[in-house]
Amino acid sequence: MIKITFNAFNFVREKLKKQNIPYLNVPLELPEDFSPKMLMDKYNLNDKDVEFVFINGKVHPKNTTLKNGDRIAFVPPGTPGSYRLILGAKQIPGES
Numbered sequence: 001m002i003k004i005t006f007n008a009f010n011f012v013r014e015k016l017k018k019q020n021i022p023y024l025n026v027p028l029e030l031p032e033d034f035s036p037k038m039l040m041d042k043y044n045l046n047d048k049d050v051e052f053v054f055i056n057g058k059v060h061p062k063n064t065t066l067k068n069g070d071r072i073a074f075v076p077p078g079t080p081g082s083y084r085l086i087l088g089a090k091q092i093p094g095e096s
Contacts, residue, residue: 001029004066006039007073012049019044036072037062051077 008016008023016023021043036053040046052059054073066072
């Protein structure tokens with residue numbers, strides 16, 4: 001088992017709140033080889049609900065294997081463009 005801390009932002013929070021699922025600095029104990037995508041499935045969230053995932057403050061693919069001590073956050077679509085660049089969710093054209 002691994003221990004992580006989970007957070008959700010904006011519209012994802014609202015969806016989780018309606019299901020009585022905690023969403024702010026939530027300590028979770030998960031099986032080894034667990035991914036944010038698996039947590040999305042557990043919480044009945046899909047790609048329309050979660051545009052990108054932060055792991056330890058950086059954007060990562062949803063299928064990234066979580067490690068003990070990770071802090072993750074689900075971010076919904078609709079994050080303004082300038083914030084998307086700052087947060088690393090959208091690359092600047094021409095950069096790779």
